[in-house]
Amino acid sequence: MDKLLITGGNTLNGVVRASGAKNAALPILAATLLTKDLITIKNLPHLHDITTMLELLGSMGCGVVVDERMNVELDVSSLDNCEAPYELVKTMRASILVLGPLVAHFGRAVVSLPGGCAIGSRPVDLHLRGLEAMGADIVVDNGNIIANVDGRLKGARIFFDKVTVTGTENLLMAAALAEGTTILENAAREPEVVDLAECLIAMGAKITGHGTDTITIEGVERLGGTTYSVMPDRIETGTFLVAGAITGGKVRVTDTDVSSLEAVLSKLEEAGAKVTCGDDWIELDMEGRRPKAVNISTAPYPAFPTDMQAQFVALNAVAEGVGSVIENIFENRFMHVNEMVRMGADIEVNGNTAIVRGKDALKGAPVMATDLRASASLVLSALVAEGDTKIDRIYHIDRGYECIEEKLGALGAKISRVLN
């Protein structure tokens, strides 16, 4: 099994390009199930999760043609089954995103129920309740969600008890082909939801209010083909900026979306970084300084994203002072802490709060990745640790970071992929 070997101590300097956003690409690929016309999706990141989604669409009978630049042409006209099997869903929870489009377009879906995962139990009750409110008949049998509807789904007013990103996306896609108007209240405002809505609008959907907590969808009878380019990855961008900050370096991320990172940039400034932005680039200059500890508290967009929490635990672990990190979205998202403690970090977790006391230095150690962003935080810790760190189970990182060793290597990190 591949591992990452990192020798810490290098200051990162240079320019790196942001890839397309995994969390926008996945719902957008699922949305192609809503039309029988040809769709081309561009700026897809080369990631394991994207391959899994393409495999899932292919297994249903969709035509999938990928070129060398990861532009993908999808043809759903020959779809011959509406099933997302356990083998694929267990490797990628986001497979649940095919549920809404399949029921809306084909009247039937059988999707394996995603179980919990390392970061929490992650139920999908709000997705199911919303589809039921739109007239779908849903049963869970033998670990599968079986959804059927006679004719078209019906528009409904749906209030989410909790802000859910993929829940909002599933119902947004379902509502696009429903009969009548759907209003999603307490909807997720994440930029990836907005990107999906823009793609659906390009396909002919009638959507307003995306980017606010109330989204209105006037269902249409059919959606058509389009060519759509996925937004840049704000979490990958943030991770590279933290890599600059933690090593006292200067990193510019290009081809990115500046407006989606406000909460993260303001914390980086509070940590002592000089941050400059252009239309589609962000530059962070730490000018050789050690970061100052920052307090963070995760919450739905536009607040600080849970997907950047682990990276800031790493930053605080070597910062000057003490930072508190509160995780409000997932109940078990501190798996990186014990691995960082093995590298000499001083972190105490109490419930959903981690108190991180900055150390002058961390020490390289063999560590294990437990989930996607935990892996990223271990990479960041390793960049500043004395000596070598070997990170095991990096298949987690390959789910969400495109060519991480090449990108960090180009910024000056000593990092390689090894077999043992």
Ligand SMILES: CC(=O)N[C@H]1[C@@H](OP(=O)(O)OP(=O)(O)OC[C@H]2O[C@@H](n3ccc(=O)[nH]c3=O)[C@H](O)[C@@H]2O)O[C@H](CO)[C@@H](O)[C@@H]1O
């Ligand atoms: C593919 C994708 O886009 N993944 C992102 C998405 O995950 P995902 O969409 O799975 O996360 P949600 O926004 O749904 O989860 C938010 C909270 O709501 C709870 N919940 C959710 C649905 C539901 O039916 N019932 C329920 O109780 C979850 O357990 C969690 O506590 O948003 C998360 C929160 O920003 C990010 O960390 C993930 O990277």
Ligand SMILES: C=C(OP(=O)(O)O)C(=O)O
């Ligand atoms: C938690 C994440 O992804 P997923 O929802 O696909 O598990 C993530 O991108 O950090």
